[in-house]
Amino acid sequence: MDRAPGLSVRARLTLSYAGFLMLAGVLLLVAVWVSLVRFMPDMASSPDGPLSRTDFLRVFAPIAGVGMVFLLAFGLVGGWILAGRMLAPLARITDATRTATSGSLSHRIRLPGRADEFRELADAFDTMLARLEAHVEEQRRFAANASHELRTPLATTKALLDVARGDPTRDPRELVDRLQAVNTRAIGLTEALLLLGRADRRSFTREPVDLSLLAEDATETLLPLAEKHGVTVETDGDITPTTGSPALLLQLTMNLVHNAIVHNLPGPGSVWITTGVRAGAAVLTVENTGEELSPQLAATLTEPFRRGTERVHTDHAGVGLGLAIVRSITLAHDGTLTLTPRPAGGLRVTVELPTAGAPGED
Secondary structure (H helix, E strand, O other), X not given: OOOOOOOOHHHHHHHHHHHHHHHHHHHHXXXXXXXXXXXXXXXXXXXOOOOOHHHHHHHHHHHHHHHHHHHHHHHHHHHHHHHHHHHHHHHHHHHHHXXXXXXXXXXXXXXXXXXXXXXXXXXXXXXXXXXXXXXXXXXXXXXXXXXXXXXXXXXXXXXXXXHHHHOOOOOHHHHHHHHHHHXXXXXXXXXXXXHHHHHHHOOOOOEEEEHHHHHHHHHHHHHHHHHHHOEEEEEEEOOOEEEEOHHHHHHHHHHHHHHHHHOOOOOOEXXXXXXXXXXXXXXXXXXXXXXXXXXXXXXXXXXOOXXXXXXXXXXXXXXXXXXXXXXXXXXXXXOEEEEEXXXXXXXXXXXXXXXXXXXXXX
């Protein structure tokens, strides 16, 4: 934004200090003058008599003038020095801002000293830089992983077409089936990326939602998949009101239930879905049997394109965005997501959202 030139903050503070000092000096001189004149008798002027009020004024005025000039000079110099010392932290914050604007987000102010307004501002700026740096790094990893994931089906398609071109006698139906499978995966990945971006932008209208109904819908929809994998799904819970996007929250529930089914035990497994209101929050919990997971691995499963070590080799490995989408939808609804490994194997995922009418809702 273009602005008209003006005095710096340091110059304005200097003038303010000097002006205040001058005003205090004038008030002091006036008080002295009024006091002396009031209690001094007005005697006639005579060569041998004491000073009259007129004579006192002639002596007092030059001295007062010199004093005011001294106060002005002292106020300007002292105000300039004091303003510089007071604004020194602001200069460091400004330099750090310019450094961040140039693209370097690793710089921190780390302003020393006790807490005051400038140090609170510097600490808040350091926190913002740390979060921004982490977000940018996450976006870079996401872009690199997304490019890799999108390149894979394209490279596979090219390889299939090259093989078909080199072997005209090959059955075209096999090629069509494999191309369809690769294309379906690419479409699924693209739709997942679009959904993830929509959740991150919070471009949705909030409506009343009952998480218990969403859990029932997800269970009914995915029941054939559960039967195919030999997984028993149990749903339990009371009415769990919250507000948000019904479509996004249904996608969140579907992703959790789908992951719990396909990342279960190879034999008979179980999935438990519970909903309820707890400590003023609408809570959805999806728990499943499965392989033992370390807390370190569980903490990384919400990162885009991260999968368990054995999950990549299954026919339901997905695109690696299931829990990343769950996390983005949860954050977009001002909620919290917790992943906890079960001692007996498997995972417990808990989503806590503000209840309907809770403070802080849009």
